[in-house]
Amino acid sequence: MSACEPGESVGAFLCQAGQMLRAAAIESPRLEARLLLGHAMGATPEQLLRDSRAAVPPEAVARFRAGLAARLAHVPMAHILGRQGFWTLDLAVSPASLIPRPDSESLVEAALEAFPDVAAPLHILDLGTGTGCLLLAVLSERPRAFGIGLDRAPAAAALAAANAAANGLAGRSAFLAGDWATALDGRFDLVLSNPPYIESAAIPGLMPEVARYEPALALDGGADGLAAYRALAQALPGLLAPGGVAVLELGQGQRQTVEGLALAAGLAPLSCRRDLGGVERALVLAKKPVGGPAIAD
Numbered sequence: 001m002s003a004c005e006p007g008e009s010v011g012a013f014l015c016q017a018g019q020m021l022r023a024a025a026i027e028s029p030r031l032e033a034r035l036l037l038g039h040a041m042g043a044t045p046e047q048l049l050r051d052s053r054a055a056v057p058p059e060a061v062a063r064f065r066a067g068l069a070a071r072l073a074h075v076p077m078a079h080i081l082g083r084q085g086f087w088t089l090d091l092a093v094s095p096a097s098l099i100p101r102p103d104s105e106s107l108v109e110a111a112l113e114a115f116p117d118v119a120a121p122l123h124i125l126d127l128g129t130g131t132g133c134l135l136l137a138v139l140s141e142r143p144r145a146f147g148i149g150l151d152r153a154p155a156a157a158a159l160a161a162a163n164a165a166a167n168g169l170a171g172r173s174a175f176l177a178g179d180w181a182t183a184l185d186g187r188f189d190l191v192l193s194n195p196p197y198i199e200s201a202a203i204p205g206l207m208p209e210v211a212r213y214e215p216a217l218a219l220d221g222g223a224d225g226l227a228a229y230r231a232l233a234q235a236l237p238g239l240l241a242p243g244g245v246a247v248l249e250l251g252q253g254q255r256q257t258v259e260g261l262a263l264a265a266g267l268a269p270l271s272c273r274r275d276l277g278g279v280e281r282a283l284v285l286a287k288k289p290v291g292g293p294a295i296a297d
């Protein structure tokens, strides 16, 4: 790589890296150049802009070049930085799990709305916990709640446990590896899940950051994208405590089909919250009273 030579200024690094990232069709090249250089130099993007004539220290150059090369190969920025913000939390990420998405914060909003009492002693289950983002966000807002996060990938469960500890939530959470709820015996006030919901055949066509670098286990919902919802719909009636609700993340356009699966399994759709892009994202379900009507709107 001929650009970004030692001794050049912050401004020159940002300019050259921005051009290279733009040429690689990275969506926000200038912002990403700042994030990469800030990461390499241990500075915030704002600090870089304030002092753009300063020389980039030699020890930061190799780190920056490695990060830039990775990003040009479409490695997700969160994997290069090793971190991603979600809700109010700073979470470690790894290739073992999905990078938390802002869209998923709508599940946290729906869950908090379903349980508005801040002091409620809730028992929460997060199926397919990944980084632990959903469970940890709700625990951070409900200080008397306790939660179990479960993931098929043991490395994801370990990552979530580390995130709980780093965010001061280890005392109110436990993390396990398992296949959905097959090994669980318990009832929960709140069940959260953002399951894999992409049709298998659609995965190779996703942006390279996702198709190449995010784990198939986190994405692949089987031929019709609904395999995990079928398993969850069967399991949820046995997992919900009286008055309990489940909040499931939906892929775009999946509401009607997933509601159908839920109704057939004895669950009642209560509401569906849209994400910031207007997509119906967080489906809220309760157990149908035996012999009673559906509560659905």
Ligand SMILES: C[S@@+](CC[C@H](N)C(=O)[O-])C[C@H]1O[C@@H](n2cnc3c(N)ncnc32)[C@H](O)[C@@H]1O
Pocket (backbone or CB within 6 Å): 097, 098, 099, 100, 101, 104, 127, 128, 129, 130, 131, 132, 133, 134, 150, 151, 152, 153, 156, 178, 179, 180, 193, 194, 195, 196, 197, 217, 218, 219
């Ligand atoms: C879409 S990711 C969601 C991760 C995280 N909850 C989030 O919202 O960012 C789905 C997660 O479900 C996990 N998973 C897939 N199949 C599973 C199964 N059969 N049992 C438990 N977890 C599973 C994946 O490993 C992955 O971490």
